[in-house]
Amino acid sequence: MSVSPTGNPPVLVAVDGSEPALAATRWAVEEAVRLHAPLMILSAYGLDDVSFAMRVYPPMEWLEAKKEAAEHMVRDAAAVAAEMAPGLPVHTRVSPLGSVSVLRELSCHVRMLVLGEPGGAVSGLIVGSTSIPVLAGADCPVVIVRGRDRGRPQEGPVVVGVDGSPNSEAAIAQGFAEASARNAPLVAVHTWHDGDTEVLFSQSRARFDWEPLHETEQRVLAERLAGWREQYPDVAVERVVLQDKPRHRLLEWSEKARLIVVGSRGRGGFTGLLLGSTSQALAHHADCTVMVVRHRAA
The missing domain is CATH 3.40.50.620 (HUPs)
Structure with a gap:
């Protein structure tokens, strides 16, 4: 081709x-x-x-x-x-x-x-x-x-789901690029819950085990975004950290976003499952256009 x-x-x-x-x-x-x-x-x-x-x-x-x-x-x-x-x-x-x-x-x-x-x-x-x-x-x-974008309103922020996985890193990069191309703000949504052992016991959190968990998640998200904020200084960024399942909050944000960007499979994926539950839920139920980004291994 x-x-x-x-x-x-x-x-x-x-x-x-x-x-x-x-x-x-x-x-x-x-x-x-x-x-x-x-x-x-x-x-x-x-x-x-x-x-x-x-x-x-x-x-x-x-x-x-x-x-x-x-x-x-x-x-x-x-x-x-x-x-x-x-x-x-x-x-x-x-x-x-x-x-x-x-x-x-x-x-x-x-x-x-x-x-x-x-x-x-x-x-x-x-x-x-x-x-x-x-x-x-x-x-x-x-x-x-999908959703209201079938009428093509071009308002609201670009929203990216962030969970710290390689797919999430690819989604962050794409989210910044899409927000910059649209002159739109970027909302980075990071959720966590008590049953997520990879969050609770990751190395990035173990060094700061005296922090309250919500503050730890705020810091981790800021670290994930730091390099991209330097690369895209024109993009205004809002950080959202919540204790919840990601699909719930991202579906809520789809009601006011112009685009949601997520990885194809997140932190909770199992070998052999090609598409994560969050990206599947958004592809079927979001109220705005959804972009699914696959991580490419080096």
Whole structure:
């Protein structure tokens, strides 16, 4: 796959002809303009769960009809992009692969992947088992345009969930970048609870075991943000530390945020689970757009 002549990776939006996919297209156009990046519009008409062991394959007439429909979808989305941003470079692609396969493949080459809310962009992609490998396995941030953002109000802060895990560090970096690009304040939300043994007995806390736990969490969050605040001095930062489960507080913040950024799997993840409960809850229930960021190991 090629990128733009300037080397700026495109923003990729997946479409299926639905209203949520159209909302995702509008969001992706605005983001591409903001980032001075090209836009790629994709529709995939293959099946991810077809195996070579199957005795019956989809008939060619069915595949041709699906391909024709996919081509129509990307043309419609491209027309929306041209109307919104006439000078924006737009590339379209129709893939015979299954949606999960092609999106994971292209995620290595794009700046971000934009999807509609559940039931939208690439039908069935967010609801059900196919959401897990895409949201957790993509090599770029995955954006789910949902909630009131389908009407595209651009108000409120960018909110990032911070728990101290490697995924959290990647989310912090992305959160600062998104807040800076939008000239928006950043709210860093850090929660803790008594049953979280990794919080209570971590090395960063053991050196200060005389502190009340809430003060310790305030200090730890400030340390996590310090380097990024130096890198993004234009971003006003509010720190929020609360004793609660992260999904509860982040869902509350989604009612007034313009974007929530979280890691794909947090501190409580287990080996073999690809997508954390917090990111799943936000992808399905948040009242604003959600960006899921996967940590890339060195």
